[in-house]
Amino acid sequence: MSETLLAIDGLCTHFSTREGVVRAVQDLSLRVGSGEVVGLVGESGSGKSMTAYSIMGLVDPPGRVIAGRISFEGRDLCALSAEEMRQLRGNRIAMVFQDPMMTLNPVMRIDAQMIEAIRAHDKISRGSARERARDALARVGIASPDERLRAYPHEFSGGMRQRVAIAIALLNRPSLIIADEPTTALDVTVQGQILFEMQKLSRETGAALIWITHDLSVIAGLADRICVMYAGRIVEEGTTADVLEAPRHPYTRGLFDSLPGNAPPRQRLRQLSGMTPSPLELPSGCAFRLRCKSADHACEQDPPMRQGGGPGQRARCFHPLLAVSTSDELQ
């Protein structure tokens, strides 16, 4: 792995609500190398978006980062003032949201928004800012960028809006882009286009990418490394090939089996039983144990992250799956 760009250690983001404390992110550690593409996979409520918001310093009350260190380009983000954090956001770290209308102001023209975003971080003239905005639009595959700069967000289709949002994220040449399910709301053909652009851009600009998704198949062709989250914790991480070909954690295996492409057509899918537990009533020990076939008494204790499988592959499980048995099951 190349030089570490982002290092998260023991991150805990909790929400104090009237019903109790929701541990949205619990003891999360993550490394992202510069230029690396990391896929953060999990179902709704697993804490993947909250991890992103914690990095960006966008956790709103009643939520709070209560412990942990987030070190980015050698600086501890948790120790920065609000103003210093603002300088960093949209400049060194950029974020692409699921709904592009969260990024775009509906009553401002695209050029005004883009120029504002550039000049907030860079002392350059309006003219050269405009030029940079134009180049960014061209780079994400928008035809006739000069005319499109003068358009309002509502004049774009969903896929085009997402491209504009990506162009805005790229404006200040960030070294880290966090993409939170940016293709979930889009059609398959448009999703293919966006994935293509992102793959190209991360290669060209050398920016690291954290891609958040619930769909393993989206990330399979894109990520170098995959982290699987369940109930606020990373339960498995490793290179994409290792995690997908020989998952160690039963939850990863279950996610994989739930995809229709991995079962013979018109046969029952091997489903995960039960539901994600409520974050207010997590079982003690391993949060997955009530849905897990191999769970036993040991699982009532917190399982540690343990090395196993491929290089750098780790799983939070007392009874990790063996690579041999999984490949047998696939037959």
Next chain:
Amino acid sequence: MTSATPTAAPLLELKGVSKCFARHSDWVDRAARVLEGVLATETIHAVDGVDLMILEREVVGLVGESGCGKSTLGRIAAGLLSPSAGMRLWRGAQLVETSQGVARAQQLKMQMIFQDPHASLNPRQRVVDIVGEAPVVHKMVKRRNQVEYVALQLNRVGLDPALMRRFPHQFSGGQRARIGIARALAVKPEFLVCDESVAALDVSIRAQVLNLFMDLRSALNLTYLFISHDLGVVRHVSDRVVVMYLGRIVESGPTDEIFAAPNHPYTQALLKEIGSVEPKKRRYVPIRGEIPSPLSPPSGCHFHPRCVHAMPRCREAAPRLAEIAPGRWSACYLNQAA
């Protein structure tokens, strides 16, 4: 689970079905029209002359991008919308939209399961009424037996009958999807239209609901029209696939054959986007452009502006849907040239 035999009788047939939506003009529009002297109203041909036959016990997958008219076609098939032109035949007999008694009895045989279980369940009704109201109204069940009947329905979709006094918001997304299914099944339908019924669900819950659909199909001899933009899901559940583009069917045929060798250039492009979990660095080869606005569809073959094989002829007239192999239909001039 066996697929429908070729000798199965057609359950539902759509013949030359079209649906147009005209934009309601308000007084501003009318004034503008008078001032500019333009009199044409904006009409969207959401569905344009579609023939579709669904056999008994068959699962037909309907795929296409948003805006291609697949939901409108699904609603016409389920009888929620009446077509602007064309006929619907149920077991070979024409469905009459006007006659009350017969039409209602037939209508009960077709039910729809919607995408968003949050929007399609009345938030102020308890589950016992959501599921039990229709069978009571249609005199399938006596009111005093409603609770037992609902318990039976809930059991069948894997929900605890003890929860029937709750309101929809007290359930998770997957449970709400199951309530929607129980409601549709409560009136003993033979034909179900599932419009993106699993699109909003998490991967693991989606697998559970898909399994439920397949179990119910074999237990109750159901026929499905399964509408989805998710090709993986459609490939998994359907016997036959129908591909729509801007209101027209461009290809149809048995699922395995279409996925093995798609014929229409649009189907070919669409199938390239199917998600695979192969952990290889894949090079994404995007299909060009986006689906055009149905307000001003391109002339001739609607797909020609995005098609790599487009010929001058494609711009002039739309190719007809023609049988290219037994059971396989495709609307493309490339098949005629060869």
